[in-house]
Amino acid sequence: MEHAGIAFDHVRKEYPDGTVAVEDLSLEVTPGEILCLVGPSGCGKSTTLRMVNRLVEPTSGTITVDGADVMSQDAVQLRRSIGYVIQHVGLFPHRTVAQNVATVPGLLKWDKARTRARAEELLDLVGLPHGKYGSRYPHELSGGERQRVGVARALAVEPPVMLMDEPFGAVDPQRRRSLQQEFKDLQRGLGITVMMVTHDIREAVILADRIAVFSQGGVLEQLGTPDEVSDHPANAFVEDFLADFGALSN
Numbered sequence: 001m002e003h004a005g006i007a008f009d010h011v012r013k014e015y016p017d018g019t020v021a022v023e024d025l026s027l028e029v030t031p032g033e034i035l036c037l038v039g040p041s042g043c044g045k046s047t048t049l050r051m052v053n054r055l056v057e058p059t060s061g062t063i064t065v066d067g068a069d070v071m072s073q074d075a076v077q078l079r080r081s082i083g084y085v086i087q088h089v090g091l092f093p094h095r096t097v098a099q100n101v102a103t104v105p106g107l108l109k110w111d112k113a114r115t116r117a118r119a120e121e122l123l124d125l126v127g128l129p130h131g132k133y134g135s136r137y138p139h140e141l142s143g144g145e146r147q148r149v150g151v152a153r154a155l156a157v158e159p160p161v162m163l164m165d166e167p168f169g170a171v172d173p174q175r176r177r178s179l180q181q182e183f184k185d186l187q188r189g190l191g192i193t194v195m196m197v198t199h200d201i202r203e204a205v206i207l208a209d210r211i212a213v214f215s216q217g218g219v220l221e222q223l224g225t226p227d228e229v230s231d232h233p234a235n236a237f238v239e240d241f242l243a244d245f246g247a248l249s250n
């Protein structure tokens with residue numbers, strides 16, 4: 001799988017009602033890393049993420065994925081080439097697990113044998129043996145299992161880049177830790193570049209190679225490894241934000 005990075009260069013997003021969600025963001029996600037965006041509610045994390053696959057279009061500035069400007073690409077093709085996982089995975093309720101995973105290969109008109117083989121391989125990869133789970137329907141799964149299907153679906157076309165918005169938010173706390181670790185192992189193995197939004201700083205510490213701490217307006221207060229951010233907060237804002245979560249070590 002090719003490695004790709006994401007780069008924001010002086011990106012601004014002003015919504016039509018005048019809300020400036022992101023003022024002037026410059027940020028690079030290094031190929032193969034997991035970068036977590038954290039910060040208080042409403043600080044522009046989701047807007048930032050969604051500009052990468054053009055669910056939201058930037059007002060100005062440039063965003064590139066693997067060096068290519070997202071605005072110069074076809075939006076639908078761009079979206080299909082980037083994995084996207086959200087809190088409520090949005091599986092199709094009347095399609096089986098295997099059919100859900102095969103959604104994008106189906107849209108891309110892969111032949112049936114290749115699509116089936118890929119869906120089976122991915123279900124096995126995310127710990128849902130296809131023989132047991134492939135023909136089930138989403139309502140026959142636990143929240144954690146549904147989330148795994150969401151990850152498998154996002155991986156179907158080997159996207160070099162994945163965007164994840166609170167991907168484990170709907171999973172109960174006990175299972176969340178093991179799912180996080182499994183996801184990290186998977187990501188390492190595949191070498192995918194991941195940009196992830198989380199409100200859970202502990203999740204960021206477990207998963208991230210680097211953490212970006214935002215304040216209102218998508219202002220980048222600190223960018224660093226989990227250790228750098230927790231041991232050396234750049235300023236009072238970061239310190240207060242971390243303090244709200246209590247000690248990070250437990």
Ligand code: ADP
Nearest residue numbers: 015017019021040041042043044045046047048
């Ligand atoms: P976060 O993900 O950090 O909670 P968001 O990116 O969702 O933040 O929102 C950033 C700001 O933009 C907030 O003030 C939010 O109310 C506003 N916002 C988000 N989406 C829209 C929209 N479609 N129209 C107008 N304002 C929006």
